[in-house]
Amino acid sequence: MQNIVIGGSAGSFQTVTAILSSIPRNYPHAIFLCLHRLKNVRGGFVEALSLKSNVPICEPYDKDSVMPGIAYLAPANYHMYVDANNQFSLSTEEPINHSRPSIDVTFCSIAKTFKSNAIGILLSGANKDGAVGLKAIKDAGGTVIVQHPDECQVKTMTTAAIKITEVDHIMFTNNIIDYLKNLK
């Protein structure tokens, strides 16, 4: 099983929706979504993403186990880790890059836990959150993909990542989708 972690902020919602609506049902890999969102709005995001998604989407509870074929969305106002036992650890630690959930936290945790079985994808966003985490995935032997800055509504996040990491792929949304559909 591969572990795909997608981070995004401003301008990423449409791309995430396109990805989730294109990957096949019974997808054999686990998907982790860390998307910047309003801190104090608990409901609605899962429902919005689920409208067109082919895979079930849920916000994990603390200590839930990771299962393939499910997209896990980091809950509002919590950082999301995945530990060595393949269980979620949620945390109310301080915001990082003004964000909770922080993409760096989730990416670094996925890097540490899944190493070469991690695939990090960073999408459009308005701050540098995710850049350090993407580098951690690369350094741990995983594969890293960045949405093409020309396609990003806001390219701050992706250009920050490209600056500090030799990414494996810079792709447009359609190419990201093809990559994920063909993933063994």
Add this chain to the structure above:
Amino acid sequence: MIDEFETIPYEDFRKIISTVRTLRDVDFTYFAQDILMHRMSRSMYMHGVQSPDRLINKLIADNYFADLFLSELFVPTTEMFRDASMWKFFEDNIIEKLKNETLCKIWVPQICGDDELFSLLTILHRKRILNRCTVYATSPVQKILNDAKSGYIEQKKIEISSSNFKKIDPDADLNHYLTKEDKYDYFSQELLNNVIFIKRGIIGTPPPDNGFNLVLFRDRMLYLNVQTKKAVIDSLAKTIVSGGFFIIGIREYLTGCDFRGSFIPVSKNENIYVKK
């Protein structure tokens, strides 16, 4: 230079835990490991400590730093009235039941940051039952207790806390509960006078009392490993009276705990339980 997300080698990680236990008698082996490691590397990064060995030397040589480091390993709460809908439910539904008690015993274990405690005191005061309540706040770290006793509130938390408070009652004004001294904001000492602060952990130590009508333990289990979480819930559950309430964080659950069957959910959304 260590960075905030540095993975501390496991052997060094164990050495740091052991040093803290020897110096301050606080056992972190029950913590969720990944989060604890992040707390350590974050603290080292913030204080410019460049290696685990240097950290250990500094902990041994510098009492002030050791206290600070210890308090930074615990994860603080985020703001007052976090999950405003929970506090609204609490005020509208649970307080009415607590009002039936002549004397009401409440325990807030493992405080860190004081937002949950201050939120609780504010609601109890608003509903005019604070004077009939004995509130215990416990932590194994004296610095955390001292910080809470002082009533100090970080300026950056006030806006979001006020906004949350208004979701409970649009006419509510958090400023009524705050005082300003030398540019800093403090929670009302008058309300804090009702709290008994006790230095105490939640593992291997007796509770501060028994027969609680309410145990408020939101987002504290997040930082415990699975085995400890079960033991802690079972131990807290024993201290609650029949008809008493147990409140946990909205992304936590009681599954796997022996006492799970002893509780009935009052609100599944807000994770509020009542003991049978």
